[in-house]
Amino acid sequence: MFKSPVTALTSSLLLATVLLGVCITARSQTAPPADQKLNLIAAVVIDPEFCATKIKKNHETFEVGKAACDVFKAALEQGFSSVTSVATDKDGVEAQAILMPKFVDVSATKTMGAFSTRELTVLLEWTVKDKSGRTVWIETVQGSGKNHMGNGFTYKKDLKEIIQYAVQDLAHKSVIAMDASPELRKLEQRIASTR
Amino acid sequence: MRRIVQGVVSSCLSGMLVVLSLVPPAYAGPKFADYPQRKASECAIKADKLGLVVGIQPVEDRNDQKNYFNSDLTKKGFIPVYIVIENQSGADSFLFDKAAVKIGVGTSTGSGPNANSKSVETLQVVSALAISPLGMIIGAKLAKDEALVQTNLLKKELQSKTLSPASSTSGFLYLPVPKAGPRQPIHLMISITRSGDDEPISLDFKF
Numbered sequence: 001m002f003k004s005p006v007t008a009l010t011s012s013l014l015l016a017t018v019l020l021g022v023c024i025t026a027r028s029q030t031a032p033p034a035d036q037k038l039n040l041i042a043a044v045v046i047d048p049e050f051c052a053t054k055i056k057k058n059h060e061t062f063e064v065g066k067a068a069c070d071v072f073k074a075a076l077e078q079g080f081s082s083v084t085s086v087a088t089d090k091d092g093v094e095a096q097a098i099l100m101p102k103f104v105d106v107s108a109t110k111t112m113g114a115f116s117t118r119e120l121t122v123l124l125e126w127t128v129k130d131k132s133g134r135t136v137w138i139e140t141v142q143g144s145g146k147n148h149m150g151n152g153f154t155y156k157k158d159l160k161e162i163i164q165y166a167v168q169d170l171a172h173k174s175v176i177a178m179d180a181s182p183e184l185r186k187l188e189q190r191i192a193s194t195r
Numbered sequence: 196m197r198r199i200v201q202g203v204v205s206s207c208l209s210g211m212l213v214v215l216s217l218v219p220p221a222y223a224g225p226k227f228a229d230y231p232q233r234k235a236s237e238c239a240i241k242a243d244k245l246g247l248v249v250g251i252q253p254v255e256d257r258n259d260q261k262n263y264f265n266s267d268l269t270k271k272g273f274i275p276v277y278i279v280i281e282n283q284s285g286a287d288s289f290l291f292d293k294a295a296v297k298i299g300v301g302t303s304t305g306s307g308p309n310a311n312s313k314s315v316e317t318l319q320v321v322s323a324l325a326i327s328p329l330g331m332i333i334g335a336k337l338a339k340d341e342a343l344v345q346t347n348l349l350k351k352e353l354q355s356k357t358l359s360p361a362s363s364t365s366g367f368l369y370l371p372v373p374k375a376g377p378r379q380p381i382h383l384m385i386s387i388t389r390s391g392d393d394e395p396i397s398l399d400f401k402f
């Protein structure tokens with residue numbers, strides 16, 4: 001089958017790479033169908049303080065705020081008819097729903113080997129207010145990501161990646177939770193009836 | 196012939212390496228049992244108001260703590276308290292905000308409210324940072340297993356949530372207690388707001 005041991009080894013390594021690639025499948029990013037989107041003009045409060053959120057845990061620093069600010073608006077656009085990003089809730093004057101995120105906590109497992117997989121869990125609390133400033137919905141969403149622990153050379157890159165995976169999961173689950181919320185659907189109906 | 200044998204051996208070894216790289220290690224850290232979900236009516240302490248039912252079950256048994264958290268939390272100055280909140284209303288939604296939970300470690304004399312009493316209970320806001328043992332169980336030396344214990348504590352913690360009609364939420368709060376000796380009574384105040392209202396509904400528990 002193989003002409004030489006080198007060919008055999010190369011083929012096996014290639015097979016291993018392909019198998020690993022299949023195992024580490026890309027995270028599903030399926031957005032809710034358009035008819036499930038909330039027909040609400042939303043404003044998400046993304047202030048510099050939120051974007052600068054760094055959570056220190058067990059001698060590690062997780063820059064979750066920066067990762068969230070890179071993806072949240074785009075992710076929320078999958079769940080609402082319109083989303084704008086504002087610095088404070090007062091700036092969302094046109095908005096029918098003000099979305100306020102707040103990081104709760106993070107926790108990461110540790111592994112002994114550089115290539116062992118670790119898990120990062122990030123908790124984020126959403127508070128949604130209506131135009132009058134009354135809270136209509138509050139929910140804590142949990143996102144998680146997995147990646148290699150990394151070694152002295154790859155640790156920073158692997159840490160950045162695991163944060164990105166966890167925050168993308170968080171954003172995706174947030175949209176699903178919002179679209180499935182009876183309270184936000186009720187708000188949507190209330191606004192539709194006044195049009 | 197020799198080259199064929201070498202090829203076969205190399206292929207076998209490479210194949211084994213591939214298989215081994217895909218098999219998770221046999222030692223995968225501590226195991227955490229799931230705390231059995233229970234209804235509010237099955238809890239040791241319960242209260243209800245306006246269709247809202249809250250059940251509380253402190254987990255004082257250290258064997259149970261080991262089983263569910265892989266840690267003797269009492270020894271670390273915390274008691275895990277299982278809380279289940281059920282919205283039994285047919286139409287109303289309720290907002291449970293964890294930041295509105297208050298705790299007072301009891302110094303009450305049992306003689307009733309007395310403004311002149313020196314042993315007035317003080318309530319402090321329970322915040323995740325203020326009371327959570329997540330950061331405290333980790334000492335200077337971080338073991339791999341302790342990080343897993345920490346993650347398990349976080350995943351089992353009660354979090355803020357909207358309770359739609361006929362829905363419920365449950366989880367643990369980790370309340371501070373003395374590391375040694377008998378613990379004082381704990382006064383827990385859970386405030387929940389009906390969606391659309393401004394005034395919260397408060398439920399008090401002493402245990």
